[in-house]
Amino acid sequence: MKKFEAYLAQAKSDLGVFDVLLQSQVEDCHIVHYLQMSTEKLAKAVICRQLGSNKKSHIAFSKLFKMLDNQLYAECLGYEGKFDSYRCAIRKFETLALGIERSCPAVASRSEDMPNAEYPWLLPNKVKWQAPCFSRFQLADDIRGHTHARQMLHFLRKLADRFHEIF
Secondary structure, eight states: OOHHHHHHHHHHHHHHHHHHHHHHTTTTTHHHHHHHHHHHHHHHHHHHHHHHHOOSSOHEEEEEEEOOOOOOOOHHOTTTTTTHHHHHHHHHHHHHHHHHHHHSHHHHSSSTOOOOSOOEOOOOSSSSOOOOGOOOOOHHHHHHHOOOHHHHHHHHHHHHHHHHHHO
């Protein structure tokens, strides 16, 4: 198995767990955490396939849409003759991608007292701590109901399923 194939396999597995969690009554942090992990690995699969390697960084997903911004990818992903619509969609996905990346502790820690989906964080009063399992994440609400988030999830599933055709 090549590196990009390993990332792709794990991304698909994580996305499967995300789908199960999305349908269950679990805390928001678990849904957000698995979405963050699956999107990071899917992006790294694309980066590895396109560039041969990737940096050790949790910031990968937000770069994905710039890499996919061309007519060929639009057609492969079901936007035949609709490149303007495709571009508009991936611009919206970029904004969501930044929010998803910020749910990762390594990215969240770049901002002081930033909530993340995995580890407790110190509250602004510098005395009390917050556990992710007791927090609401707007991102989870967006995933459950926001049209753009649902479109992005559909797009990502299609990208993962057609990966070998596209790349």
